[in-house]
Amino acid sequence: MGDEQKKLSTLWLLRYLKPVKGRIILLFILLIGTTGLQLVNPQVIQRFIDTAAGSGGVAELLELAALFLVLAVVNQLLGVAVTYLGSDVSWRTTNRLRGDLLKHCLRLDMRFHNRKTPGEMIERIDGDVSSISNFFAMFIVQVVGSFVLLAGILGFMYTVNVPIAAVMTAFTLLSVLAMMIIRNVGVQSSNKDREASAALFGLIEERIAGIEDVQANGHVPYVMNRFYRSMRAVFLKGRRAWMLRVVPFNVTVALFTLAVTAVMLLGVRSYMLGEIGLGMLYLIYQYTQMLNDPIERLGDQVQEFQKAKSGMLRSRELLSQRTEIMDGEVESLPEGALSLVFDQVCFSYNKDKPVLRNISFSLQPGERLGIIGRTGSGKSSLSRLLLRLYNLDSGTIRIGGVDIMKLTLPALYRRVGMVTQDVQLFDGTLRDNLTLFNESVSDASIMETIEQLGLGSWILAQPEGLDTQLSSGGSSLSAGEAQLFALARVFLAKPSLIVLDEPSSRLDAATEALLQTGVNQLMQHSTGVIIAHRLATLEQVDKIMVVGDGRLLEFGSRKELAANPASHYARLLQSGREEELA
Numbered sequence: 001m002g003d004e005q006k007k008l009s010t011l012w013l014l015r016y017l018k019p020v021k022g023r024i025i026l027l028f029i030l031l032i033g034t035t036g037l038q039l040v041n042p043q044v045i046q047r048f049i050d051t052a053a054g055s056g057g058v059a060e061l062l063e064l065a066a067l068f069l070v071l072a073v074v075n076q077l078l079g080v081a082v083t084y085l086g087s088d089v090s091w092r093t094t095n096r097l098r099g100d101l102l103k104h105c106l107r108l109d110m111r112f113h114n115r116k117t118p119g120e121m122i123e124r125i126d127g128d129v130s131s132i133s134n135f136f137a138m139f140i141v142q143v144v145g146s147f148v149l150l151a152g153i154l155g156f157m158y159t160v161n162v163p164i165a166a167v168m169t170a171f172t173l174l175s176v177l178a179m180m181i182i183r184n185v186g187v188q189s190s191n192k193d194r195e196a197s198a199a200l201f202g203l204i205e206e207r208i209a210g211i212e213d214v215q216a217n218g219h220v221p222y223v224m225n226r227f228y229r230s231m232r233a234v235f236l237k238g239r240r241a242w243m244l245r246v247v248p249f250n251v252t253v254a255l256f257t258l259a260v261t262a263v264m265l266l267g268v269r270s271y272m273l274g275e276i277g278l279g280m281l282y283l284i285y286q287y288t289q290m291l292n293d294p295i296e297r298l299g300d301q302v303q304e305f306q307k308a309k310s311g312m313l314r315s316r317e318l319l320s321q322r323t324e325i326m327d328g329e330v331e332s333l334p335e336g337a338l339s340l341v342f343d344q345v346c347f348s349y350n351k352d353k354p355v356l357r358n359i360s361f362s363l364q365p366g367e368r369l370g371i372i373g374r375t376g377s378g379k380s381s382l383s384r385l386l387l388r389l390y391n392l393d394s395g396t397i398r399i400g401g402v403d404i405m406k407l408t409l410p411a412l413y414r415r416v417g418m419v420t421q422d423v424q425l426f427d428g429t430l431r432d433n434l435t436l437f438n439e440s441v442s443d444a445s446i447m448e449t450i451e452q453l454g455l456g457s458w459i460l461a462q463p464e465g466l467d468t469q470l471s472s473g474g475s476s477l478s479a480g481e482a483q484l485f486a487l488a489r490v491f492l493a494k495p496s497l498i499v500l501d502e503p504s505s506r507l508d509a510a511t512e513a514l515l516q517t518g519v520n521q522l523m524q525h526s527t528g529v530i531i532a533h534r535l536a537t538l539e540q541v542d543k544i545m546v547v548g549d550g551r552l553l554e555f556g557s558r559k560e561l562a563a564n565p566a567s568h569y570a571r572l573l574q575s576g577r578e579e580e581l582a
């Protein structure tokens with residue numbers, strides 16, 4: 001990675017510090033205050049020792065002791081304020097970054113998400129950012145504070161004893177130089193460390209999400225095996241990263257031991273020669289000890305920076321991921337039901353395997369299309385394209401006469417609704433799940449929609465009606481109930497084009513028949529695309545499309561196709577071989 005890129009990798013974070021710059025300035029002021037007090041306190045002790053060893057009175061000693069006490073307490077209070085303010089700045093900034101990352105990820109295209117496990121994303125949105133938090137809070141403040149303290153100690157020592165000050169300076173420069181040279185040693189391994197833990201989180205999340213399959217198939221031992229292997233990678237990479245991170249620290253410890261020995265030899269010699277008093281000898285000793293603290297803090301910051309840097313690089317990389325789904329500029333669509341046109345649409349998930357080949361058809365506003373075809377023939381892919389979850393390889397899709405690529409995404413989502421095969425329910429009440437946490441939807445319109453779907457009595461039978469809490473993401477609902485729920489959710493938004501992907505695959509025939517009436521009623525003012533395995537589900541549609549291996553095998557009026565014995569549809573109806581579709 002080039003130098004320029006390295007610089008950029010920290011500069012982009014500055015925009016997160018901007019809103020808290022007042023707090024950072026206050027942090028600086030407090031830190032300068034504590035640094036000053038740290039410098040002054042040993043000098044009070046030096047005067048105390050010299051006064052006690054000389055002819056000073058008890059009153060003067062008491063005054064010095066009181067001064068020391070006051071300064072020590074003030075120093076502690078300032079320390080608490082610095083820690084508090086540091087955490088405050090850190091949380092404010094990292095939470096904004098977490099928010100930005102999550103928002104960004106939610107907008108990234110499905111191709112990106114298909115490659116990542118949710119656990120990995122959690123680690124990238126939270127874990128990586130946590131590793132940056134210290135950088136936000138304390139890095140600049142601590143580094144500047146440490147330099148100020150070092151300058152104060154060395155400056156004062158030059159006024160007292162030049163040879164000792166020179167030894168201290170040499171030690172300081174060597175230590176700082178050593179750290180600067182080796183500071184990048186651990187970045188790459190820290191990066192690998194974080195990658196390994198992201199993979200571990202991914203593994204745990206995926207297996208827990210599939211707990212039913214894991215348990216039912218007796219796969220726990222295999223899962224544990226994979227888990228231990230992943231843990232081992234985390235351990236090995238974490239150990240290496242830690243070892244490389246502590247190198248700078250160990251170098252300064254060795255240098256410090258040498259420096260203390262040299263300073264003490266020189267100090268004791270000056271004392272023996274009568275050049276300095278006992279108090280000054282103490283001060284020299286104390287200041288030498290104090291040198292270690294800012295250098296150690298600098299070392300800690302270098303370590304933290306290494307950890308933070310890999311987090312920064314990974315967060316920046318995530319933020320720089322561009323979604324392939326670009327927003328258009330057309331904001332409105334015609335009122336009422338929307339026409340739908342597929343024009344020579346080709347699509348593939350991976351470039352080498354075409355999933356949809358040259359699909360062309362059109363629907364007038366208000367028409368209903370039933371799509372049938374064998375498993376894996378490309379039916380759900382058609383619906384995903386409509387919602388712009390993926391971009392087309394070639395061709396155009398027009399809704400209400402507008403190319404969907406030219407539409408803004410909010411305009412598209414406002415007017416088109418889809419019920420997918422995998423209904424996702426969230427932690428929350430029935431109401432939250434129906435409105436997707438949109439609090440502006442009134443209970444009256446919720447009840448009206450669910451009544452029309454024939455779900456009213458079911459909702460009212462729940463212990464707390466719409467306020468009933470769905471336990472852990474809706475696991476308390478049966479698959480069929482969840483499907484009914486998803487339908488209600490989509491109809492609540494009153495879309496003008498509705499896509500239902502296997503809307504009733506998990507319902508019994510009686511419930512489906514009941515639901516059908518509701519769906520028909522709700523679809524009165526919209527165009528509909530219904531993907532179905534059961535032919536009975538499609539009795540009310542106007543058009544039928546038969547898809548096979550990504551190709552449009554047949555498209556036409558349902559009645560005409562049913563009346564034409566040569567059509568696929570008529571043959572399926574006659575033979576009743578619905579299983580051919582499944």
Ligand SMILES: Nc1ncnc2c1ncn2[C@@H]1O[C@H](COP(=O)(O)OP(=O)(O)OP(=O)(O)O)[C@@H](O)[C@H]1O
Nearest residue numbers: 114349350355373374375376377378379380381382
């Ligand atoms: N996310 C994906 N990544 C790669 N390939 C995919 C993805 N989703 C589906 N496919 C492939 O695309 C093809 C069409 O899948 P699609 O889900 O559209 O079929 P379908 O007709 O809806 O099937 P079903 O009746 O089982 O719902 C299949 O061969 C499938 O393997």
